Amino acid sequence: MTVPSIAIVGSGPSGCYVAQALRKAWADAPISLFERLPVPYGLARYGVAPDHPGTKAVTNQFARLFERENIRFCGNLEIGRDITLNELREHFDVVVLTLGLAGDSRLGIPGDQLPGVYGAGQLTRLLNDHPDEVDTAPVLGERIAIIGNGNVAIDLIRLLSKKADEFAGSDLSPQSLAWLQAQPVREIDVIGRSPAAQAKCDTVMLRELGKLNHACFSLADDALLGEPQSPAEQARLDAFKALIEREQPAEGVTIRLHFGKVPQAIIGQQQVEGLRMTATQNGAEQTLDIDNLITAIGFNQHPQQTLHRDQLCGDADLNLGRLDQGLYCAGWLRRGPRGTIPENRADARLVADAIIAAVNSGRLPLGKPGELPLPAHCVSYQAWQQIDRRELEQAGPQRTRQKLRSRADMLAAARTQ
Numbered sequence: 001m002t003v004p005s006i007a008i009v010g011s012g013p014s015g016c017y018v019a020q021a022l023r024k025a026w027a028d029a030p031i032s033l034f035e036r037l038p039v040p041y042g043l044a045r046y047g048v049a050p051d052h053p054g055t056k057a058v059t060n061q062f063a064r065l066f067e068r069e070n071i072r073f074c075g076n077l078e079i080g081r082d083i084t085l086n087e088l089r090e091h092f093d094v095v096v097l098t099l100g101l102a103g104d105s106r107l108g109i110p111g112d113q114l115p116g117v118y119g120a121g122q123l124t125r126l127l128n129d130h131p132d133e134v135d136t137a138p139v140l141g142e143r144i145a146i147i148g149n150g151n152v153a154i155d156l157i158r159l160l161s162k163k164a165d166e167f168a169g170s171d172l173s174p175q176s177l178a179w180l181q182a183q184p185v186r187e188i189d190v191i192g193r194s195p196a197a198q199a200k201c202d203t204v205m206l207r208e209l210g211k212l213n214h215a216c217f218s219l220a221d222d223a224l225l226g227e228p229q230s231p232a233e234q235a236r237l238d239a240f241k242a243l244i245e246r247e248q249p250a251e252g253v254t255i256r257l258h259f260g261k262v263p264q265a266i267i268g269q270q271q272v273e274g275l276r277m278t279a280t281q282n283g284a285e286q287t288l289d290i291d292n293l294i295t296a297i298g299f300n301q302h303p304q305q306t307l308h309r310d311q312l313c314g315d316a317d318l319n320l321g322r323l324d325q326g327l328y329c330a331g332w333l334r335r336g337p338r339g340t341i342p343e344n345r346a347d348a349r350l351v352a353d354a355i356i357a358a359v360n361s362g363r364l365p366l367g368k369p370g371e372l373p374l375p376a377h378c379v380s381y382q383a384w385q386q387i388d389r390r391e392l393e394q395a396g397p398q399r400t401r402q403k404l405r406s407r408a409d410m411l412a413a414a415r416t417q
């Protein structure tokens, strides 16, 4: 039986899960996975917080694809720059785009472009030593506001209020720790539009906040708690209450939780100075004095991304991820920036099933070689293993690894024998 040749673009969780599902369908199909960075795994490496090594360990499962399932890793190749999408489509029967969405969504209110406004994606990439971010040096002041109350906002509260000894067992680098320690953050106002019961974060994340040794939680005066509509919402509300009612440490970062508040404008001339917001319940206006603001309200296309989601997806019906004949998308690119790593597995299966159905029905013509001349700077899986080995070897005390922070260092390690 003829099998399709397959290219997957993006080696984050979605790309890996798509590869897994398609390998199951066709044991002999040539499958290549292209990645713009010299290193694999997308946000599992560069989004998931450094102090959540258990979550990052999903990469061990993905590694088996390359080590045992004959999936070819082609790193350091950006599709749309090093190889065009058309070239790829000429050489592979099926191309699946799993590019993710790496840009921070903007608030869309006056002042949201002022210096001093940072995105949660940018800061989490910085703390994870992403090579595109390590040369930026955001400076936080004493009083900051975090907009959003999803899991990414919770990650930031935790990372910004931990002291050095609370990072044991993480892969936080000495540079990221030094950056954290240099920020004089004393107060964090966390602003959520929904009532506490309906906040977007997971209860387990809130319980983890309860273990912080240097964070003092309180509820803003007029915070809207809301009525729980399900056992999950009740559990979330209980977790918030437990956080507020716990015995707070004698000193640490003051964290005030606001619920039912909508940001209206960021105030400031040259730099962020304040945030004006209104209460959803009665429209009451409130202004906070702040030095910086961090948006944690979701993601969209990164301005520097070479393949544009809008151009790619257009009006296509993305229910099954089909963009065009032989061209599909999956993961965050397909369904938007929602969901955890495991949720991308179901998404990948759905798109893989659509591909399998198209091939089995004969609707998708096959016969493209599944090979194309690759630029010399392509990083193979074996070369990535050299990088991986170096990172593990140079891990400092109480750290799981020390990531290489620049492309140059990665490529130098990749070349070692």
Ligand SMILES: Cc1cc2nc3c(=O)[nH]c(=O)nc-3n(C[C@H](O)[C@H](O)[C@H](O)COP(=O)(O)OP(=O)(O)OC[C@H]3O[C@@H](n4cnc5c(N)ncnc54)[C@H](O)[C@@H]3O)c2cc1C
Residues within 6 Å of the ligand: 009, 010, 011, 012, 013, 014, 015, 034, 035, 036, 037, 040, 041, 042, 043, 044, 047, 048, 049, 052, 055, 077, 078, 079, 080, 098, 099, 100, 101, 102, 120, 121, 124, 152, 155, 305, 306, 307, 330, 331, 332, 333, 338, 339, 340, 341, 342, 344
């Ligand atoms: C800050 C943050 C923290 C998170 N924490 C958790 C958590 O603790 N637990 C959890 O379960 N989920 C977490 N998530 C969610 C999880 O990371 C996502 O569900 C998942 O990573 C989405 O997978 P993806 O493959 O669609 O996108 P991504 O992981 O973003 O992968 C996309 C990949 O495509 C590559 N790429 C992009 N453009 C190109 C191109 N043109 N050519 C080649 N390659 C390209 C990128 O470099 C990247 O490697 C977090 C997300 C964020 C943003």
